Amino acid sequence: MRKIHPAVTTLAMVTLAFLYIPLLAVAIFSVNATRYGLAWRGFTLDWYVKLLHNEAILSAAWNSLVLAVVSTVIATILGTALAIGMDRFPWTKKTGTTLDLVLHLPVVVPDIIFAAALVVAFGLLRMFSSLFEPGLLDMIIGHITFQVSFVALVVRSRLVSIGRDVEEAARDLFASTPYLLRRITLPLLLPGIMAGAMLAFTLSLDDFVISFFTAGPDSITLPLFIFAAVRRGVTPQIHALSTLVLLTTVLLIIGMERFTRK
Amino acid sequence: MNKLLIWYGELTTQRRLTKRGCQFLGLGMLWILLFLVLPGLVLVVVSFATRGSYGQLEWSFTIENYKRLLGFSVFGWTADYISILWRSVWVAFVTSLIAVILSYPLCFFICSRPERTRYLWLMLVIIPFWTNMVIRTYAWFLILAPEFPPARLANLLGFIPQNTPLYPNAFAVYIGMVTIFLPFVALPLYASVERLDWSLVEAAQDLYASKVRVFMQAILPQTMPGLSVGVILTFVPAMGMFVVPDLLGGAKYMLVGNLIEQQFGASRDWPFGAAVSMGMMVLTMVSLYLYRRKHKEMQFI
Numbered sequence: 047m048r049k050i051h052p053a054v055t056t057l058a059m060v061t062l063a064f065l066y067i068p069l070l071a072v073a074i075f076s077v078n079a080t081r082y083g084l085a086w087r088g089f090t091l092d093w094y095v096k097l098l099h100n101e102a103i104l105s106a107a108w109n110s111l112v113l114a115v116v117s118t119v120i121a122t123i124l125g126t127a128l129a130i131g132m133d134r135f136p137w138t139k140k141t142g143t144t145l146d147l148v149l150h151l152p153v154v155v156p157d158i159i160f161a162a163a164l165v166v167a168f169g170l171l172r173m174f175s176s177l178f179e180p181g182l183l184d185m186i187i188g189h190i191t192f193q194v195s196f197v198a199l200v201v202r203s204r205l206v207s208i209g210r211d212v213e214e215a216a217r218d219l220f221a222s223t224p225y226l227l228r229r230i231t232l233p234l235l236l237p238g239i240m241a242g243a244m245l246a247f248t249l250s251l252d253d254f255v256i257s258f259f260t261a262g263p264d265s266i267t268l269p270l271f272i273f274a275a276v277r278r279g280v281t282p283q284i285h286a287l288s289t290l291v292l293l294t295t296v297l298l299i300i301g302m303e304r305f306t307r308k
Numbered sequence: 309m310n311k312l313l314i315w316y317g318e319l320t321t322q323r324r325l326t327k328r329g330c331q332f333l334g335l336g337m338l339w340i341l342l343f344l345v346l347p348g349l350v351l352v353v354v355s356f357a358t359r360g361s362y363g364q365l366e367w368s369f370t371i372e373n374y375k376r377l378l379g380f381s382v383f384g385w386t387a388d389y390i391s392i393l394w395r396s397v398w399v400a401f402v403t404s405l406i407a408v409i410l411s412y413p414l415c416f417f418i419c420s421r422p423e424r425t426r427y428l429w430l431m432l433v434i435i436p437f438w439t440n441m442v443i444r445t446y447a448w449f450l451i452l453a454p455e456f457p458p459a460r461l462a463n464l465l466g467f468i469p470q471n472t473p474l475y476p477n478a479f480a481v482y483i484g485m486v487t488i489f490l491p492f493v494a495l496p497l498y499a500s501v502e503r504l505d506w507s508l509v510e511a512a513q514d515l516y517a518s519k520v521r522v523f524m525q526a527i528l529p530q531t532m533p534g535l536s537v538g539v540i541l542t543f544v545p546a547m548g549m550f551v552v553p554d555l556l557g558g559a560k561y562m563l564v565g566n567l568i569e570q571q572f573g574a575s576r577d578w579p580f581g582a583a584v585s586m587g588m589m590v591l592t593m594v595s596l597y598l599y600r601r602k603h604k605e606m607q608f609i
Contacts, residue, residue, distance in 0.1 A: 053413075062432055064486075064487065066436075128335075128336030131329050156588065159588065164343070166582065191340060248438055254551060259572060276442070299435060303431075
């Protein structure tokens, strides 16, 4: 442990306060009994109760959940296969670099440009099929595209760290490819896959830009709902909703840390 | 090509191995090519197309959209779009700079905590990193409201009239941007600060280096890897950010992200929106290139 200057401590505290005071304010005003203004009028949980009776919010929460679950499941399968394919085969250096480049594309392309590209691409696809109307399917496709890379990167680092000794031993004993995958590789990879899936899930819940560009009128998610609502004016109900989203995030982070620290 | 070989305990041939590898890679790669690379190329093509009178695409190719982005229109030359582009670069730069300045003390502080509690302090940076940016942005509506000290102080100093909130304006945009991106700098930087070799810092101090020099020559080079990741993670998305300027900046402080959003939303002018996206992409690449060149020079010193 090193001693640091008191000024450094003070600055760090001010920075943390800067990060947390707005969030605390949201939490505090979510239990404030007044509808208008920012004066404190006593504690209430009314706003939380009202949330449960708000159809629009419930359907937004449902959409968020469906979007996150479906896209995470598909992205985890694709990403895991991609990671195994990249790490466990004798690709030449040139092929490897190309694969690496493609894999990193969704991570480095600014999300607004990716979203714009999707809008245009789905717009053209709509000429052939009405399947690609703005809505849940478009959003799921968009989310999977950026999730795949993150899952593959996380799983690949796990693949590298578990090494190939056990797999080689199994091969020596004439294990077939499906058997090897089912009994050796996937069980060893499980913590990495879970961490990747958690990351993908959090990314999907957190995403605003891709959803904003690809959503249709029936596929509003929670971040989109909050954005539209605060543009009209903030209400205690929105504070309550935001506080719940915040708490869910904290729980997810704790879960994610559990998996990655093992 | 088709010789037998032993690949980690498996007797197989090169061709069979390649085939199996492609089976693993196939779907994932196809997905990224189909839904990212291909749409990207389509976006490039569309940026040369024309907008029909109802907002539909017309395939007569011109460079009109790019000329418009550079400010040439039927009414003569204006700097509107160029100033939006320039402002985005500037905001991204200032945001990164402030985030870096605030991140150093924060990281040093966390590293100075005992092992047991260090992790909890780190969690305090991880939580905002993952919290939805819409929530973190609108949360400033409350703090900057007319009833609270910041707006009152600004009123006393004569910046704003009484009973008005401290948004929307440029100041609120910077506040919002820094809160969003601070964890993006602090987390990678922390990884570097944690591994810092303090004996080099002490050696510099023993040799009577000034505080500035200790930082520039003993601390900065050692933390450069984390700092670089942090700055890139901040600069690139900060340029395209549209939630913060939309909520906290209003119409007066538009950034390139808002301009793109407008073309795909209200104005329904996809070709121009595509051209603006291309412009932003070019600016991002140029900035990263300049940053890397500067970085290399620093290693020389």
